[in-house]
Amino acid sequence: MTIREFGGPDVLEIGEVPVPLPGPLQVRIRVAAATVNPVDVQTRSGALARAGIMPPREVVGLGWDVSGTVDAVGPAVEDFTPGDRVIGLSDRPGLALKAQADQVVLDAAATARLPDGADLVAAATLPLNALTAAQALDLLPRPPETLLVTGAAGAVGGYAVELAARAGARVIAVARPGDGPLVRSLGAAEVVPPSADLAADVRALAPGGVDAAVDAAGLGIGALDAVRGAGAFVSVLGGAAPPPLRGIRVANVWIRADGPRLATLAAADLTLRVAATLPLTHVAEAHRRLETGGLRGRLVLVP
Incomplete structure (x- = not known):
């Protein structure tokens, strides 16, 4: 081909x-x-x-x-x-x-x-997809207690949810309502739908913001706003990482074999x-x- x-x-x-x-x-x-x-x-x-x-x-x-x-x-x-x-x-x-x-x-x-x-x-x-998810999690400076995963029903997001949950993180997943049972079966503790005020929805579950986020859906600044100050943020989409506001450590994952x-x-x-x-x-x-x-x-x- x-x-x-x-x-x-x-x-x-x-x-x-x-x-x-x-x-x-x-x-x-x-x-x-x-x-x-x-x-x-x-x-x-x-x-x-x-x-x-x-x-x-x-x-x-x-x-x-x-x-x-x-x-x-x-x-x-x-x-x-x-x-x-x-x-x-x-x-x-x-x-x-x-x-x-x-x-x-x-x-x-x-x-x-x-x-x-x-x-x-x-x-x-x-x-x-699994290597991308694993290498994204590797970029977090320390294992997070709370992790936001966007695009959680997708291939990369699903693996990120599963790997992080197995490592002991409390995963808050962003997914459409119909995908809630799927992402919960992968290990998500809570599921929130995509919305214009995602940060408020996430912070209602994790006061002060989550420790880190893996942005598999390319939501950018909307997902970054759900992360606490001095937290960590990894973008899966090349070149889609938002600015490192509030001292948040921001990175892009670039897949390697x-x-x-x-x-x-x-x-x-x-x-x-x-x-x-x-x-x-x-x-x-x-x-x-x-x-x-x-x-x-x-x-x-x-x-």
């Missing part, structure tokens, strides 16, 4: 390319499933290129999340052998061949072995949500459905 120009879903191309060969410290994965994420839409539309996040290329591949089976290893690879069931993250934007393909080459350090019995299709939803951390997440029995599976050839339909919104879980492409 590649693009040669930016635009709508009609620029997506399915074509034959040479089988990739793994180099030193790399593995080749025969793809079982690859997830469609908002970053794929942003790549296809040209938003990443306009933001200076992606280098200019004549041909660009799509797909960050992958699950499958190792079918070849490069020199000096010691941790993987052909036949291993794995997940991995292709975290370099602009590569000509990424995860939405029959085979993909990844650094061994970006790859993790799956537990026995793991569902390969569901596991493909884990790498990008991390095979060992991914292995830990894969073994943690997190809630994996697949909205639907489609053949790789139906990638344009997947982009249209993602842009329409309202999905709970990720769309997964199966070669």
Whole structure:
């Protein structure tokens, strides 16, 4: 799956390319499933290129999340052998061949072995979103007693709720009323709906403000206002962090591949949500459905 120009879903191309060969410290994965994420839409539309996040290329591949089976290893690879069931993250934007393909080459350090019995299709939803949530929580200067998570019913927000609740935080989740049962099942202690006065709603539950926030919905200053002075705030959307008012420590999470951390997440029995599976050839339909919104879980492409 590649693009040669930016635009709508009609620029997506399915074509034959040479089988990739793994180099030193790399593995080749025969793809079982690859997830469609908002970053794929942003790549296809040209938003990443306009933001200076992606280098200019004549041909660009799509797909960050992958699950499958190792079918070849490069020199000096010691941790993987052909036949291993794995997940991995292709975290370099602009590569000509990424995860939405029959085979993909990844650094061994970006790859993790799956537990026995793991569902390969569901596991493909884990790498990008769970790593983003985990790395966002890592940016908090200390484990918060109270944590606000916006976009809590989404893929990143859902993992943030689940990981933070397991770590002992009291999570206040921002989600639509219909998503309340879902986010509570993930570990949220309270759920508030999106509103123009979010800070007041949150502060009614956490007087003085929450210790920290993970802003997976890009609410910015509205979510920052719910954080106490000298608290912490992490924005999931690149470049969307608000100013560090009231001494609040503000950061953006920029995802990086991390095979060992991914292995830990894969073994943690997190809630994996697949909205639907489609053949790789139906990638344009997947982009249209993602842009329409309202999905709970990720769309997964199966070669």
